[in-house]
Amino acid sequence: MIPPYCPEDAPPGEVALFHALGSSTETNGWIVLHSLAIASHVRQVEGEADFVVIAPRWGVLVIEVKSHSKVERFSDGTWKLGSQPRTSRSPFRQANEAMYSIRNYLTSHKIGLYSVPVLSAVWFTHVRARTMLPDSPEWHDWQLLGSDDLHTGAVSAILRVLAAGTAHLESRIPGFRRDHVGVNDAEALRIASVLRPKFEAAIVSGDIRCAREAQLVAFTDEQYDALDNMQHNKTVLFVGPAGSGKTWLAIEAARREIELGHTGRLLCFNRLLGQRLKLEMADNEGVRIATFHEEALRLSGRPAPSQAEHGFWQDELPERALEALLDHGEDEAADFLIVDEIQDLAREPFLDVLDLLVKDGLRAGRVLLFGDFERQAIYETGDGRALLHARMPDLTTFTLTINCRNVPRIGTVVKKLSRMEPGYRRFRRPDDGADPEFIPVPRGVDQSGALTSAVRALRAEGYSLDELVVLSPLRHGSTAETTADPWLRQTLISADGRVPRQGKLRYSTIHAFKGLDAPAVIVTDLDGTAVLNFDALLYIGLTRATDRLIALIEVQTLRATYGGNA
Template sequence: MIPSAFDPECTPSPGEREVFQRLRDDPGTEGWVVLHSLGIAKHPRQIQGEADFVIVVPGKGILVLEVKAHHQVRRLPSGEWRLGGHPPTLRSPFQQADEAMHAVKEKLTGHGGGLGGVPMTSAVLFTHSRFAVSGPMEWHSWQAIDTVALHSRPISALVAGVLDAHRAHLASTPTAGWFNPASAAPDADQTDRILEALRPSFEFAEPPKLRRQRMERETQTFTKQQYEVLDMIAANRRCLVRGAAGTGKTFVAVEAARRFAGSGLRVLLCCFNRQLGRWLKEETAGVEGITAAHLHSYMAGLVPAARPAASGDDGFFTEELPDLALEALLERDGPPFDVLVIDEAQDLMRESYLNVLDSSLRGGLSSGQWLAFGDFTRQALYDSGGEGMEALHGRTAGEPAVFILRHNCRSVPDITFYVEATSDLDPGYAGTLRPSNDRTAEHLWWTDSEEQQRLLADRLTRLTRDGFLPEDIVVLSPLRNDQSAAGSCQDPRWRNRLVPFGSPRPGAVRYGTVHAFKGLDSPAVVLTDIASFGSAREQTLFYVGASRARDELTVLMSQNARPGFRKQVFKEKAA
């Protein structure tokens, strides 16, 4: 049955509903193909016509069946037909069926491949009335099926009887020399081609170039709604802007920095993450008055000769380098910046870092002008020494003005809802500003590393076939690159087309850790190596990784993580 379900709103006829159900449920129709409500664009009489049912019976032929559910059928002395309470018409139900049949036959003949030679006829089924005309001139008696026949015999037998009678008629007609009574048409191949000609399956997608342009346009348009926060920021010297992933914090941070610089102020725009720092620098390149960098590169610039004593010396970056940078700042005539803008501030809440920022800002953190953005409930991936935002509050004279961004302007609705369902967001999103793209976040479950690598390669291939450029895709993992699915991928399709974040290449997909991509986003994200889903840190990593996706999200998760994942999701739904 094509369509497979009856839609009463589109076709309210009770007769068609009954015929549909009988054809669907009759065991004798096994192997048949039935097209219901087949539109006919090129109709011999009407601008647009329709065939109630086109029934393809292997080995017998094609029947175009017109269904009439009227309780009374009359032909008046004037020659007009009156069906139920409808106005009289000269056009008989048999003419309707015959016209639809010829339109279908013309379509199949034009399709080629000998389909025009498949036996085809029409019939009318009166589902609610008696219809018995003796020796009709204008139609064959076997082309009429009435309510008595419908309720006394299986519908498969009635349809087969019509086609058998038609074949017998063709065999006895001298002008039908083309017909071979021994023919078993349509066979399986012809049935497939009939279906392809009459109601083909198809799938069209938005051209990739236009889709990319639309996505960029959507993002730019919706983030403009964050300008109202910028107006409030301008009226307060010390501001804290909170918001979950995707609410436009980084956009507002960059725009605020531009506005400050435009008024002649010297601005330090900084963050913790190296990749985000690089992006901030590129985004503000050429804007006079803005110094954009991740904090460690800023500190290294203050003391270019400083080097860690040994590789892996974490203390150098958390204590020694900040101390050296602080000394260099104190030797200056004064702080180098008038305004401080911090993105992903929750990752910089360490006293040694705040000392550097305090000495970099005219008036310091206590009375200077600063603006901090952060997701203070779910995105603190880096160890800040346990001090949290209290470390910043303790340096501030009076409470900063607090603003909250609640609408997700990064991700399409399905990804936004998915992030909410899998995370403890407080507060959560007030809504999403982008329209749906009819794609859902997808889970792929793996049992071992080989299966995960195969699933990853299959998914990357599918994404590129769907129109995503390799440069539009990132693969994120909670593991180090050399331990991740992307870093160890041996699939020949993608082995040489996966590159780390630090080595981008045209035509290649970038991969790296969730940590390294924090604060950034991408049209398509594949989150891999989710081996368990229980601890708060695992859930935080998952939240940060999943929320990077703008238009497409795929999660590769171990079967072992399924119980913990389900517990989290259903807990959220229950709440």
């Protein structure tokens, strides 16, 4: 479903059909566009198609949905739908005009449709239209769908229309053969990608920049409950999916502890997130901000080897820090310890160090932990959550469920692709009508051109370069790192966690950008065969975008990720 998010104020018939198609297991390879605005309408200044179904090997069906519980057609040809005034413009004419508008636009963009059935139908979702409405030369009987079709099977009803409509075209168009009709999967993706940019109007990002910043900073009722929970319990674990406000809560928790006259630490795992925390807490005294490894190096009193390998950071450095604390670390234990990204630090050597950094230790000290053990544990740490509870028997868990970061369409795409259960309870930010864009690319092809086009599209919407970030799951050899494109090489700069530089386009690995976000994100090099923990990295990369998301994804990976229900 594109978008995968059905607005709450959509007509009930559209909502019912949206959920019927979106939840079906019979739509393998289908692409369904909902509420497609038509700028170049054949009759009006502009129009809209309620649904455009692109079914590989079948064809394209434009559906006009009517949700009215009462439908009347009079002898003079006029219609009365529900309480609306009588009109001479029938729903079938609406559907037909939308269909021709879409067909004309696709043809003008060199999409070959000679052997592709492009059909229209009207779906009266709340009345038994097929038995209630008489035959009429105004429409073919196969173009009429009713409430019984919705209840007995929306997919089978659509296939019936496509089959009957194709037979009609075969009888009327010389050379049109049913055994040569339809589109393949790649052509379906191309049709969808051609329709989407043309027919969707987007809000200019610059007009909502201030509103976005205010929305991201303001706390929800759920977060205020979490803050209250901090006061009533000494050790608390806050868990929630990406975008649920864990880092903001960690910052606010540190500020509240400082206001009480306490001193302590706010630690995290990622270097870039550590830089951000230092910027956010720059005016607050009484708290030490660092990544765990920065703090461990300080405690050990020795720099890291110039070519330090994985084993040094995971085992040797924690041992050095622990030895230093046991030897002369009496003054290091602080009043409180706050740890963000705890899912990446919940392993025995790290917890041994953390235990000595807070008065009364992890078991009885003032300890507040924030993490996402379900989706963001991209480093192998075993069962970290069970380990925390074993170390801290009185640990209270508070679950965050409201998405505070992403606009609903991004959050809903992530929920679908990541198969989140139960996922987000709701989205705090309003829908702005812009869909995430997934651009299929062949495996092994340089993505520089697609990246440049994506940047220019976002710039055309009003985003400045410093509001964009390019992410990749590849630690080495990403498109941004290796591109030979002169403009990209001049514009790109590696993200360092500091305030973005004007006129520069940041890039980073997904691993390093975990815990951060940006107004617009372009994720490149998405190939499920290229990296370990691809599903987790995809989830993390997509959830970094607050407002706009473009993903350059290998064709087979896109198909596998959508699970055949795109």
